Amino acid sequence: MYIETPSKKGWRSKIFKIIYHADTPAGKWFDIILIVFIILSVLTIILDSVNDLHLNYGDILKIAEWFFTLVFTLEYILRLVSIRRPMKYVFSFFGIVDILSILPTYLAYFFVGAQQLLVIRILRILRVFRVLKLVQYTHQAQLLTNSIKNSRHKIFVFFFFIFTVLIIFGSLMYLIEGPENGFTSIPHGIYWAVVTLTTVGYGDIAPHTVLGRMVASLIMLTGYSIIAVPTGIFTSELSREVQRNRDKSRVCKTCNLAGHTQAAVFCRRCGEALNVE
Amino acid sequence: MYIETPSKKGWRSKIFKIIYHADTPAGKWFDIILIVFIILSVLTIILDSVNDLHLNYGDILKIAEWFFTLVFTLEYILRLVSIRRPMKYVFSFFGIVDILSILPTYLAYFFVGAQQLLVIRILRILRVFRVLKLVQYTHQAQLLTNSIKNSRHKIFVFFFFIFTVLIIFGSLMYLIEGPENGFTSIPHGIYWAVVTLTTVGYGDIAPHTVLGRMVASLIMLTGYSIIAVPTGIFTSELSREVQRNRDKSRVCKTCNLAGHTQAAVFCRRCGEALNVE
């Protein structure tokens, strides 16, 4: 997502660089502190949801919640004033997450239960991905997402097949087992089919008739073996992506001849030494 | 499946083109509308199976059911009259699914319970596959099905092995655990073996004796590790298929020499530039 820079001079420009860029020391520190604060604030919410901790340490957690709310409010205001077109930020995905993660604390003054919505703040953890993008692991994450992107058509075909299987088997089990065995409706049957095909197998709904168990065995074996398909798709795509990447890096710096084998030490055309990987 | 065209002139020929072909705008629209109708009709059946919805919205769902039945009846008649050899369609897989998906609504007038059979209509969702075949994703789906076809012999050997393991372990557990622990017969034992080997693990039948648990651990570890086999088979086959496909596309347009490496920019025989992928 490209975000326009404000006028080059003034304090707003400086803040903009710190908040939105990560190539200055100040920008890096800002990102690191932000990640720490996000993780701590998420932890606060997680701990507060535990009844025992809420009863005993409720006050401390309340203070922490207010502290993080104020910090994030400040961050939100700074993001707003430092950018040239604030509306673009406000209606971006992260802009919405950012405002939703601070509002509930304030709303709790006026509406009972608004507190509950604070859980939305957990979504802020996604910002860690954005920040990480700027620092390390870029290359590896890109390899993975590229491979997933390249295999999206195959994955789509696969999932379309899976959904058809789920609907047909779910309906079949509803007919075979019926409400008296826990398959009270077709959606229930489909839910059971998901639980079974993915090999999760809670056991809250399970077939009891002979025919039902035979069909269930069929869907289990199907689920067990077709897991090979997404794995195969992704593995083959990733191998290819890694290969392509490596091919790129085996280019002669002198004459630009590409496609040297991994074992090659010198360029096969001009004889210059290749950079060893 | 090759379906013969009717005489080239007249309205029947026009309808035939719309229904059975997809290369005209009208044919494409027919396919899209058909898919929408099939999905909506399947949704109607799924929702109607939920007791609450059946009680509250039963009338609307009934009307929807009749609407789709009439539309599909019309489609069936058009398919019948527009094709030159109707019997070939009637007794094809989709012909049977099509008639079975409209009959129950009519039969419900004469027989109580015929309504139940309407669930068969869900099978019509398979027609979406046929339609998709004509449009997009053809290539990707073909890659996948080719890979599965090529690995069918290996998969067969694998499943034969699995079945033998299931029968032997199922019988063994019947002997070890016996009816008092839920293993009331060998088929029950085999069902348990399927549930365990595929790592579904409902927990409705579980070993209780020490020996039984040791054998169960063995079958679990077997199931956990031999999942590598179908995955390996499919992955290796898919990689090869993708490779073969790519090799084909690296053919020199000038001299038809195939088999250029991915890094090649010029044909290694005639020196013409290759199309970059």
Place this chain on the structure above:
Amino acid sequence: MYIETPSKKGWRSKIFKIIYHADTPAGKWFDIILIVFIILSVLTIILDSVNDLHLNYGDILKIAEWFFTLVFTLEYILRLVSIRRPMKYVFSFFGIVDILSILPTYLAYFFVGAQQLLVIRILRILRVFRVLKLVQYTHQAQLLTNSIKNSRHKIFVFFFFIFTVLIIFGSLMYLIEGPENGFTSIPHGIYWAVVTLTTVGYGDIAPHTVLGRMVASLIMLTGYSIIAVPTGIFTSELSREVQRNRDKSRVCKTCNLAGHTQAAVFCRRCGEALNVE
């Protein structure tokens, strides 16, 4: 397993060829009939273990059992008399399975309960593998077993690691959860660890303490991700095996030059046409 032939002449030689070889029409028919009989006899035992069927069709199943016992006894005697060194057959794996699969029916006359041991006959299904070996699917099965053989050292290292993980986590959970939560002993803990690591998850034993659930989460994520290891080992080995196999088949028939690429049509040395795969 190499089995010596008897003297070339006489009826024993003929029977030997039919029973032990599969390259004559009679030998092939013998194998096919044997497989059918084995599968039917296994089916008889499986059905007889179901209480309802035993009560209603016990007599028919009893007759079938006696029929198969007599047929298999005849087969055993023929195998014995037609081979030159009968003792080698008697003490081979299949020789022992063969005698154990007929004895229980006879023993049931003298000892109550000997009938139970008839389940051993199910092991005869393994003979189907031997027979299949002689006919079809040889090549594919060999590819798979070769790949498994080649990866056995890596698989061994993997399983050694798994066992260590199971013992350490099983003991840990015994300490953390204790007998009051179902972890009554370390073997129980190890059994639970197997059920969890393999992602079977019966739910008959499950952690209840906070620490126990954290450790359980760790072992689940471990099990979920290290399944990549056997899959990776087998896939890489199978790809290599398939590749090696294909390389062999791309040899020029004229000058014996090997290693032609898949896209090559003519030998790159002598120019003769290569056999297309």
Place this chain on the structure above:
Amino acid sequence: MYIETPSKKGWRSKIFKIIYHADTPAGKWFDIILIVFIILSVLTIILDSVNDLHLNYGDILKIAEWFFTLVFTLEYILRLVSIRRPMKYVFSFFGIVDILSILPTYLAYFFVGAQQLLVIRILRILRVFRVLKLVQYTHQAQLLTNSIKNSRHKIFVFFFFIFTVLIIFGSLMYLIEGPENGFTSIPHGIYWAVVTLTTVGYGDIAPHTVLGRMVASLIMLTGYSIIAVPTGIFTSELSREVQRNRDKSRVCKTCNLAGHTQAAVFCRRCGEALNVE
């Protein structure tokens, strides 16, 4: 881990060689006996944790425990006196495991319950890995660990993604299902998400509301398909590692040219015969 040798002469030097090296016959025997003793002592602890065995064979197991404690004490003293810088060993990982595995037996004289800590001795099984390292399987284990090391960045990105998914889905289910359906807190929800995403599926906590089951289906399908990611990462890395390894072994002994194809029989530069793998 490099451990310094003591002065070359004297009995301490001899003991050092036996204990810390494995290239002499005595050193090999020491390692084998140590592994046997460790496995037997671990077995003693496992068996002693079973109530029935503790009550009936408690005395024998007690004697075995003391025997192993004394043997391991002797081993610990020998390790201590034979090495030049004992403190380095004492504070190494194995040094700590070694002392912790003998202390509890002695402490049980003074403190009630110290006996319980004996389970720590199970960790000594890890020493088997160290010993194995010196003998066989080195190469295979190294291939595996190298592949894991090389893919650690990708695996890290994957696990970071998994943790985010777990936290978000765990919180979501806590909001949707609430304490009345077993989701008493967010950590509980996250635990359930781990159990579900890894396809373990105990069934002790399971969704009951319609929305909850839809979200659960989503997380199941996610878990079912993203298992492809670590598998793909590891498989592609292992294939590459194996390939690289093989490339190394295809080096011409005469002119040192590397990178011959598998099919090559003669060096492509100097024409000398290559060693066939």
